[in-house]
Amino acid sequence: xxxxxxxxxxxxxxxxxxxxxxxxxxxxxxxxxxxxxxxxxxxxxxxxxxxxxxxxxxxxxxxxxxxxxxxxxxxxxxxxxxxxxxxxxxxxxxxxxxxxxxxxxxxxxxxxxxxxxxxxxxxxxxxxxxxxxxxxxxxxxxxxxxxxxxxxxxxxxxxxxxxxxxxxxxxxxxxxxxxxxxxxxxxxxxxxxxxxxxxxxxxxxxxx
Numbered sequence: 618x619x620x621x622x623x624x625x626x627x628x629x630x631x632x633x634x635x636x637x638x639x640x641x642x643x644x645x646x647x648x649x650x651x652x653x654x655x656x657x658x659x660x661x662x663x664x665x666x667x668x669x670x671x672x673x674x675x676x677x678x679x680x681x682x683x684x685x686x687x688x689x690x691x692x693x694x695x696x697x698x699x700x701x702x703x704x705x706x707x708x709x710x711x712x713x714x715x716x717x718x719x720x721x722x723x724x725x726x727x728x729x730x731x732x733x734x735x736x737x738x739x740x741x742x743x744x745x746x747x748x749x750x751x752x753x754x755x756x757x758x759x760x761x762x763x764x765x766x767x768x769x770x771x772x773x774x775x776x777x778x779x780x781x782x783x784x785x786x787x788x789x790x791x792x793x794x795x796x797x798x799x800x801x802x803x804x805x806x807x808x809x810x811x812x813x814x815x816x817x818x819x820x821x822x823x824x825x
Contacts, residue, residue, distance in 0.1 A: 618644055619780050625806045629654060630702065631714065641779040645716045645758060645772075652702045653711035654761075654809045657818070671810065671818045672701055673710040679819075686823070697819065698812050712763040712809070719771065722754035736793065745796045749783045750775050760784070760802075770799060 618641060623633050626648060635647035658669035670676055678700065679686065685693045701709060721732035735741060747753055755773040762769050767786035776782040784799040799805055810818070 622803050628811050629809055642774055650714040655711055656808045657810045694816050702812055708764055712761050717759045719757040719759055740794050745798045
């Protein structure tokens with residue numbers, strides 16, 4: 618795995634101490650986070666990135682702490698980090714790092730017993746995956762799940778570029794019947810904000 622990916626994971630709060638470089642699977646399974654992740658705002662047809670809240674509901678949270686904003690901005694910033702950068706299931710539009718093997722094609726596994734009949738059905742569509750891996754029966758590793766669409770993100774262990782694998786998205790409502798190519802893992806990791814990057818966005822908004 619690329620050094621740049623590991624460095625970015627560390628910047629985002631990930632623990633890579635147990636990464637040994639033995640294999641892509643083992644290295645990714647060894648990484649842990651004690652916080653959720655947030656993607657930085659991007660321009661959309663209906664609003665610019667600067668007009669979007671960097672985290673859902675953060676504007677209301679700041680409004681609830683206007684006195685602190687006037688008297689001690691650093692305390693407010695600390696409070697923002699404490700509220701949002703933790704393992705929470707409260708819905709703020711976050712993503713979760715949760716590496717889990719998924720082996721619907723590997724006989725003898727629980728995933729095979731539960732999922733193989735679905736994955737050999739006509740409506741399963743792995744075409745986007747096969748374009749990249751040339752593997753019709755891959756072993757997967759789920760890396761993220763989110764509160765957005767799609768809500769599950771996977772890599773294939775047979776990816777031809779284990780240094781910077783391609784990430785695929787699929788939603789639980791269309792599980793592997795619709796699959797999107799989300800680009801490289803490095804590019805995807807770089808869509809998330811560090812704590813400092815979030816606070817920089819907040820500061821700019823408050824200074825307007």
